Amino acid sequence: METEMITLEINGKTVEVPKGTSILNAAKAAHIKIPTLCYHPDLRAGASCGICVVRQLVPSRNPADNGRLVPSPKLLRACCTEATAGMHIVTHDPDIVQVRKTVLELILANHPSDCLQCPRSGSCELQSIAADFGIREIPFPKEVVHHEPDKSTPSIVLYPDKCIKCGRCAEVCQEMQNVWALEFIGRGEKTVMQPAAGVPLNESPCIKCGQCSAHCPVGAIYENDETAKVWAALRDPEKTCLVQIAPAVRVALGEAFGLEPGALTTGKIYAALRMLGFDKVFDTNFSADVTIMEEGTEFIKRFTEGGTLPLLTSCCPAWTDWMEKYAPDFTENFSSAKSPQQMLSALAKSYWADKNGVDHTKIHVTSIMPCTAKKYEISRDENMSATGTQDTDVVLTTRELARMIKAAGIDFNDLPEEKADDLLGAYTGAGTIFGVTGGVMEAALRTAYCLITGEAQPPSIDFKEVRGMEGVKTATIDIKGTKVNIAVAHQMGNVEKIINEIREDRKNGVKPRYDFIEVMACRGGCIGGGGQPCLATDAVRAKRTAGIYTDDEKSTLRMSHLNPQVQALYKDYLDGKTGAQGGEKAHHLLHTKYHKRDVYQFKA
């Protein structure tokens, strides 16, 4: 169906846009930038800040004016007002600029303005708009209401003092993620964004996905910064410091150093990590390949021998947390395979430690993740300490790593490309695509095809049906006559639909319509993770995704079971068996269990 086009006039220029376009986007099409603060393209326009106001010119009601266009007394919000045919809009005039400036000054008068200590300094939308408007002094007395920050979760910090009440966090939490941990509580100037019933975040339904922090325009919600713990470990001569980086980090970290989103910086990151003082640098992509071995054989076992289906992927800790709270009837469906992060840490403190004769209690494992929920995952239950001590010691997000690199004076962009260390460093294209939605599924299908058919390679190694930004993707994969029904969902808010479909099948006593389901909590998968550089939009996500697929395509090996270090692991350490195949060691180190949790975990 062809989209109906309309024409309107913005600042005297005629613009043609599709019907339904907002004034803001129509102006963008005319190369005019209307300033915004609360607006985020991921979200429904909230219309809360009042910065994007524009003026409409309307025919005068005074007969003497003969229908002349005059400014309408009321200003319109460009973000949420639909452009209509024949509209005349003025986006900038001295009066509008003054109104915007006054509104901005009002917002600043209630903001701590402690940019120097703020985790968002440099990526703060308020800071940047204040700079654009050249605010040098605030004419109104400063009044900042102080609230105690909520540091109850290991993942994110709520710091209401800096909140500008744009509502993005609640919108993300409720509409995008369907979690409902955050809501506007109170009214008027007393409004705070926080969980219900006065509970701290860790007693709320929060799944620690961190999307609120990635969408917050200011420093009111941010990742729990644990760089100090890592610096301390690096300074400790007793510790052997190991580090791993997740797939999605390599296509986003560069943004912090002025590179384009999607720029592939794997080798530079390895180099930087060594410069920071890590003894060995590993890659989570390696354990992603291991995950395929474990989860893949688990799937084949269930699929061929009749276990609980559908199998649900379990790599994403935010999804795990959501399932345990909102869909505990699916715990049996979950793959018992741990996430790649946890697999790598467990292997580092066992396999790598044994092979290198290092006391595992002296090993410190840091993992660099695009994710805030990973900070929660490392202590979510006793299975996360398979080696006797906590397997992963500290999780840093991409944003925190960027800060460490900057603090260490490392000229990131000029670094030579280095390689990861042995035993846990090699990866295939299948491991790297874990960073995008559909990636785990695709990696699993590549290997499953070979394992089921005994063939060396599927007819096409690219399973395009599972790629792309559609919220839920479903397909039937034909593995030489065996039909496998799969579904892929990303962005938590899209998941309930699939869950309910399976519930319906159960109720009707029919075979579930899907055999295998991949879920990633964040939009676009881990490349859009809550720990990635802020200000991501779909345009940014698309570039990061392209970076991941480039990494896959340029890999010589693109199927997990072909990874030589993976093969070595099973041969030399895991008795040649995955957990599903009855490998006890693999089961102990690489698998876990899930439990029902209350949506609210009231302490009192």
Next chain:
Amino acid sequence: MSKKLETMTPELRAFIEEWKAKPGNLIMVLHRVQQTYGYIPREIAIETSKILDVPLAKIYGVITFYNFFRLQKAGKYNVQVCLGTACYLRGGDDIIKEFERQLGVGLNATTDDGMFSVEAVRCLGCCGLAPVAVINGEVHGKLSSKDVTGIIKQYRDRG
């Protein structure tokens, strides 16, 4: 002090079940909850959230948006002083201050013995009697600060 947990009365449960299918039921249900307990206890809010299948966060967002809903139990006698314009012009805020002073509590707080709470309310619509205070539905009109002592005594004596 451990608080007694409220349990949902059968009447309330029936009311919520009756309203469950109606769109936009939340505020009407919360009114009924408050009518039943005098405030909205957390445990009842949780129960309501389950029956209506509405996130608890949404329920608290609504409760804390509207002045009418309270999260703490009011005093046995809830003193509502009108601060409509007519009452303000005729000294309504002096009346509030006097109640606060004599009862030793701030606005929207309850005395330690649980007897009194003081609340400022919007126009009660008896402007002819300004300034006005309403205590458990009884209207006291044309007040002056001097009347406050007597009014408090009157209710204290009732016990």
Next chain:
Amino acid sequence: MAYESYVLVCGGTACCSGGGTTVVEAFKKELEAAGLKDKVQVVVTGCLGFCEQGPIVKILPQGTFYVQVKAEDVKEIVAEHLVKGRVVQRLCYDPEQAKKLVAEANIPFYQKQYRIVLRNCGIIDPEKIEDYIARDGYKAIEKVLFEMTPEQVVEEILKSGLRGRGGAGFPTGMKWKFAQQQPKGQKYMVCNADEGDPGAYMDRSTLEGDPHSILEAMTIAGYAIGASKGFIYIRAEYPLAIERLQIAIKQAHELGLLGDDILGSGFSFDIELRFGAGAFVCGEETALLQSIEGNRGMPKPRPPFPAVKGLWGRPTVINNVETLANIPVIINKGADWFNKIGTATTKGTKVFALTGKVNNSGLIEVPMGTTLREIIFDIGGGIRGGHQFKAAQTGGPSGGIIPPQFLDTPIDYESLAKIGSIMGSGGLIVMDETDCVVDIAKFYLDFTVDESCGKCAPCRIGGRKLLNYLNKITDGRGTEDDIKQLEAISDAMCKASLCGLGQTASNPVKSTLKYFMDEYMEHIKDKKCRAGKCSKLIQYKIDPAKCKGCTMCARKCPAAAISGTVKQPHAIDQTKCIKCGQCEQTCKFGAISHG
């Protein structure tokens, strides 16, 4: 034994001071002399509400109304009227004007009020549907359902010129027309009874006194726009109105005046009540709809307008109680009848809750175009306690303060807007010289800050800042620069706020700055509040000429701010004074005053 006639003499304050008491005496004397003592009873009444023309005398049962009666006129009234039964023409209220008024709007010449909205209030028993039916109730529904198409109904309302009584005065017929033109399907009719202005209670009284009129009007509107479902969104603080509405809905249901197939016409319409919960912002249409949907009452951007996309995304018309109460009358009596009442731009009547420093506070209904002076002095009986009129406030927290020079402004939407106020929902608050305009502006800002939903920055933060500046000024810490900031914030709030509440919240500040800048400057420069309202600015002074040096004040002063030797004039140390006023009350010689 019964009297044949009764002489009612107005005993209102204004009339008494104009010689009412001597008139009473004169009547008693003349009736005695004429031998009518046992046939005519003389009664002093409460204010008859026409104080400008006092003293006033009314003769019953004929209802003859004499104005500006003096003691020397009494003899003639007794001789002519009471003995011979002939009306004393020269004492009747200006007959020329009376004739004109009668011709224009059928107003009996001595009454300023004209009740369309309140036509049944105080007459029928609101809990009896038969009472309403007997007074032409549900007659408009008959006419609409059996004689008119929905288009004709909308046309009639358009023609009547009725405008929304809730605030801005948008033509009601236009609203209906927009909704009617939307594609068929589920539509909603909503009655806004979330009257929240402090000092306004017109809608509550209407619902309590005449609930069926609203049900009938909503049904008519439902028929016109094609809605089968109506909601009345009513303040939970109005228990009596809720109860009476519930009774009324039940009765209407029982008689088949609501529900399926009303009167066998094939048209079905149902009404449900939804309670507000104490949020002024829910008077704003989009916030109200949010609240009915069970959400936080946060306004949404318009467009889309509710008439296109309202409740649950369906076309919805929202009218307030007063607007709706006019509908059945317009249908029964016709648009032409209605159109003759009021001014060129604003038709019909307006109900006001007249309160504040006025003698007869109460609920009044006057034709549009009535002046503030008529309302305050004729109907309201003037200012209480012999004080001076200082200002009137209309439109509540969204309105402005009107100074004395505009007392003769005829009330309609346009003229009020021109002088910086709005019609609003109908609170009309009268202030005298003991009220401080800065303090009043503060009162309203305090209200809007408390009631702001907090969504949008200009309103949430701007309102607080305005309030802080006003506090600073009334505390005696104001500077001239503060005025500049008040103006800048007011302007930004007005232009950048999302909803009506924020856009108008600064009106009380803007209008007081406009008309009472001198008082602001007094607070700022002279640290003086001429009304004596801003306690921190009050200065107690001892007039040395009157002070006898009795030392009483010094002994009473809780702050030990007064010093002086016995029999010598005392003095107050302003730095110590806590402005409690004890000294002034104590002084027997009137030597202490404040200002």
Next chain:
Amino acid sequence: MAKLTLEDLRRLRGEKQKAMEMRDASNKDVQVIVGMGTCGIAAGAKDTFTALVNAISDKGLTNVLIRQTGCMGLCHSEPTVEVVVPGMPTVIYGNVDAATAKDVVEKHIVGHQLIDDKILDRPSIDIVKEA
């Protein structure tokens, strides 16, 4: 009551109108109408109502109908009571406390005298009756 047809409604209106006019014109009954809006009740209209009922029963009057109505707008003088007695002008009393209520029964209804200082005027004409 059963659901009305159009004819039923018209018939009912006719009957009720007649009944109401009879009350007004033929002066058969004494009527006492108490303003029972929120402001009236807040000002003590319920006490007034009770006092009227008591006084009427004390006097053994059987021809008096007491009924309620909404606010007539005279908030400054609540509670208000309208008294309709055959042969006397219909008047509205304001500020009718319990003592005045007794007066209304004793002086006005029984004694056919108006009560000083309490009479108010109906604020406007009745547009329903107006042609």
